[in-house]
Amino acid sequence: MTYDALIPVIRRLALQAGDKIMQIYEADDFDVKVKSDSSPVTEADEAADALISAGLREAFPDILLVTEEQAATHSEKGETFLIVDPLDGTKEFINRRGDFTVNIALVENGVPTRGVVYAPARGRMFYTQADGQAVEETGPLNKDKAGHVTPISVSKPDNSALLIVASKSHRDQATEDYINKYQVRDSKSAGSSLKFCLVATGEADLYPRVGRTMEWDTAAGHAVLSGAGGDVVRFDDHSPLTYGKDGYANPFFIAYAPGVDLKEA
Structure with a gap:
């Protein structure tokens, strides 16, 4: 192939x-x-x-x-x-x-x-x-x-005025607490893997996911974001999010445009 x-x-x-x-x-x-x-x-x-x-x-x-x-x-x-x-x-x-x-x-x-x-x-x-x-x-x-x-390509983020997108159906207090670590100009909610694509097009700088996902939820969006110059890392240690894990379950993660000053969990 x-x-x-x-x-x-x-x-x-x-x-x-x-x-x-x-x-x-x-x-x-x-x-x-x-x-x-x-x-x-x-x-x-x-x-x-x-x-x-x-x-x-x-x-x-x-x-x-x-x-x-x-x-x-x-x-x-x-x-x-x-x-x-x-x-x-x-x-x-x-x-x-x-x-x-x-x-x-x-x-x-x-x-x-x-x-x-x-x-x-x-x-x-x-x-x-x-x-x-x-x-x-x-x-x-x-x-x-x-x-x-x-x-499409990711934004050149301004860490004093970030654009953040988060889950529409799973936006909880843990997500809000993490978002509050940043200086945010605008925060929006979106569903599904569209959140990756909004980062990929520069419509958002950062997408944190503090919740359960599976690899089929994220792989396509991850590929699109990578092809636009973005990255996806684990929430806990900021190491790359990898695929083919047992049961195809993901840890919490952060999708972002390089240049965002990532905060610790």
């Missing part, structure tokens, strides 16, 4: 999954179930997962696939793998708030190297090109052919 082969496939699958998700999102009603970990899952999660998984397995049958909605994949390990969250931000979807995304990423030796984040209700698509540069594709999004893309 080459990056040149990968990027058109994951871009197309993200758009196709987004179409499927929006069909269900715009319906009068949809089914919501509860998984064994008490998190919600909808028919949109399941439909998008089936579409993406089939497409990836057909295109790249020799690459390990890990996806949130297939528990059997969570015990499989490999140095190189594709990792998918077919609908990140299910609570945003259920509450019809729009901040949900399709996430597909490639991880190599613990590092998310390529990825796509598509927010269908927002009409925003971010991905890494084959050369690793992160871009945002704008205009009418055609599944078969990429449109106009603009390279």
Whole structure:
């Protein structure tokens, strides 16, 4: 598998999954179930997962696939793998708030190297090109052919007036306490992996996550942010956030534009 082969496939699958998700999102009603970990899952999660998984397995049958909605994949390990969250931000979807995304990423030796984040209700698509540069594709999004893309890059942060983004559904006192360590010009809330993309485009300087996440929640956004010149580190010791961990669970982390004077936990 080459990056040149990968990027058109994951871009197309993200758009196709987004179409499927929006069909269900715009319906009068949809089914919501509860998984064994008490998190919600909808028919949109399941439909998008089936579409993406089939497409990836057909295109790249020799690459390990890990996806949130297939528990059997969570015990499989490999140095190189594709990792998918077919609908990140299910609570945003259920509450019809729009901040949900399709996430597909490639991880190599613990590092998310390529990825796509598509927010269908927002009409925003971010991905890494084959050369690793992160871009945002704008205009009418055609599944078969990429449109106009603009390279994106992180901000040059002003530590006396930082722009901070945090979780919309999981913004708690621990998050507020950490944000209060900084001099903040503006603080906003957003859902799903869009937070990584807001840092990647320079719309925010810092995204701290003091809460539970899984690697499928973060890998695609992490890849996009890295391709825009940003970084993601562990909350506790500011070492790099790595992937392929047991159970694919993340520690707390900080996503940021280099130049932010990171505060201790």
